[in-house]
Amino acid sequence: MKADTDTSARRPNQRPELAAIDDETMRGVLRKMHLIRKFEEAAEASYMRGLIHGTMHLSIGQEASAVGATLALMDEDYILSTHRGHGHCIAKGAEPARMFAEFFGKENGYCRGRGGSMHIADVDGGNLGANGIVGGGLPIAVGVGMSIKAQKLDRVAVVFFGDGASNEGAFHEALNMASIWKLPILFVCENNKYGMSMDIGRAMAVPNVADRAVAYAMPGVVVDGNDLPAVAAVAREAAERARAGGGPTLIECKTYRLRGHSKSDRNLYRTKEEIEEWRSRCPIRRLEAELTAHERFTPEALMTIEEAAQAEIDAALDFAKASPDPDPKDLTRDVYAD
């Protein structure tokens, strides 16, 4: 549904991927991309100030793949995420306040402080969890797909994973089963060029992860992962095919993480120049530039969206800081269900 004020239709020279996203939806897209970026910047700052312990994996620079791949999803659709999962979580609709509370290990976090950054899940919102095991979500997605089929639900599952994860045996087993059983799954590889320090060129013999789709007789699509409309278009088509019983798709989003792998990374395996070059391809600024060029949003309107996201993150952080810690007497709670 397009609002009366929607200007998207009045801009004839847009590429179709951009025109396909109406202004109302685009506002949501921008809000989420900013929320992700600012969530992670605040998480990083909190970490630097010693306010949180443990580790974290930031997806700064990868916001378009998280938001683009989930844009066509309904609330009841599922995602499975990775260790680098804040973006996926926000993209699927989680509240930053409860995410921060989890990050701070608080009782009112999404997982009552038992999971932390690497295990944030929002089961009610369809996020079946980040995962500390590289490739861990891939086989689980197969079961989710089986479940959707057995229960005859009109749902799809999006499973995110990295380029590094595609070298795990789990990748092969999962894609094969998803294909033979025509399961409604989108395998979304966020290829950020590295698995920790390992360059994809040294870790795999084919140039693209998507090339591997041939082995499973499923469509394999390479897309510019920093181009939100392009990612959204590819994912929409894959989701439609999955819903119609056409089976899974392997989507490879070529992207880049601008921060280190985790807190301890000294970037010894890549150059400053490479990082700077990718910084100039920031998915948020790129989208904003395209939107203003087509006069769909004014710079002021974009600034308003960004500022609102910042305010939301600031409030979320305050919520987390003020939240209660778990009680050690509940230590062994929820190991088993009754």
Add this chain to the structure above:
Amino acid sequence: MSTLTEAAVESAVRELTYAEAIREALAIAMEADERVFLFGEDVGVYGGAFGVSGDLVHRFGTERVIDTPISELGIAGAAVGAAITGMKPVLEIQFSDFVTLAMEQIVNQAAKIRFMFGGKAKVPMVVRLPGGSGTGAAAQHSQSLEAWFAHVPGLKVIQPSSPHDAKGMLLSAIDDPNPVLIFEHKLLYKTKGHVPEGDYRVPIGKAAVRREGRDLTIVGSSIMAVRTAAAAQKLAEEGIDAEVIDLRSLRPIDFDTIAASVRKTHRLMVVYEGVKTMGIGAEISAMIAESDAFDFLDAPIVRLGGAEVPLPYNPVLEKAAVPQEEDILAAARRLARGDA
């Protein structure tokens, strides 16, 4: 006697094999609940490597008795994914040894998801694991790895010894909202015993005292409970009165039943097929040592476990590597007569 109907008499004497009992439990569960499905390698028309699923595919169709590719990690993960989204999968790992390829999904995912998510998810899945030695299948098809999993909070581990318990415990496992691993000893599949008709449950976490006795307590599960019960019969003829406890569940473990028995008999022997050190025997011994039952001991605890060796192929060596009835008899005599 005359009040018993013919059907009841029939049911009271009805015998099934262990494998048939498991199949019957699967059929009952699948009949009662659409969410239950069985999957694994060759569980369909082949009927399962040990014939356990048998004709189930003909009764329930290929949507509910699903042949999978040879992908242990993948299918274990698929069980997790199906379980957290409303299904009740029963997964057969063809030989329990192959669970080593699925450790990731069982130990890192299934066992921890509920806890990691702050109690917001349930993982009601069952993994069936044919295990144990005695079939000449050698080192990679004969292991008893149950203690590994009993070490993992979030999992339940059971080891029924009779057709009756196999059916009743599997039905309990399918109903359980947690991941349950059921270790089925391959040598038990053809053993026969009384199995009631219909749905009944044998609870997880409760041991069974198979024989009451005063002289010593022998704890075992799965096939070791069977061998121990047979040994106790012979010991009785020699004047040694053994109390036999069939552990049935390793996690949760029914320590109270063991401790109560030790307070009565003052002597304890633990018999298990898994490798002796760092296993079930060590755990039970330590639990006794930590409890007041320790004061009641009149002799050191005896652990009778598997030898420190991969399972050999040669049948003589294979037998020598795990406790046999003669070993239980000899060890029990030594323990009961005080020369342990």
